[in-house]
Amino acid sequence: MTPHSAEIFALEALAWMAQDEDVLSLFLNASGSSVADLKAQAQSSEFLLAVLDFILLEDQWVLDCAEACNCDPNMIGLARQALPGGAIVHWT
Template sequence: MLTERRPIGRHFIARSGKHPNYSAMQEEEAEILALKALSYLAGLDEMMDRFADLSGMGPNDIMERAEDTEMLAGVLDFFLFDEALLTAFCEAHEINPEHPAQARMALPGGDLPHWT
């Protein structure tokens, strides 16, 4: 947990010297957050259908693969590409909006470089 931040220009650097937005999340924590996102998505018929269409899986297939970390990574990708959905999910579960991106980095394929 970050205990002290000191301003440097426009950015805040934690005492550890790492940017606070890039704190590592453990894979188990990431899976739990992704499962919450999947549960939230399952309650939104239209969005679940959209995810199913984009993933090429049926809703039943998605739920059967709920413990597959690659599928959970896809769920988080889906949320990260839809700001309104991401915001609604984070507000509904009182989750810091940065945590889904951190969770995505902890799952398969999340170590890819960010170009933005």
């Protein structure tokens, strides 16, 4: 997956999140963001990385997002890794 395709996928994931009031509310509270911030930051790779990180916190969100995006649940993690700064850190 290229960084560009990862950004497109992350925007789809953000659209899913925006349609789920419970998940959106939790994200806004956890990130300190507002709905206006979502619109303003939607083109930021760092913000999209945060969106994918948040979705990856809960297995059910991963499954729900994957279903809404019509993709394999692993795509969320792959997209995260493809975004700038999203590489998996190996501590050993």
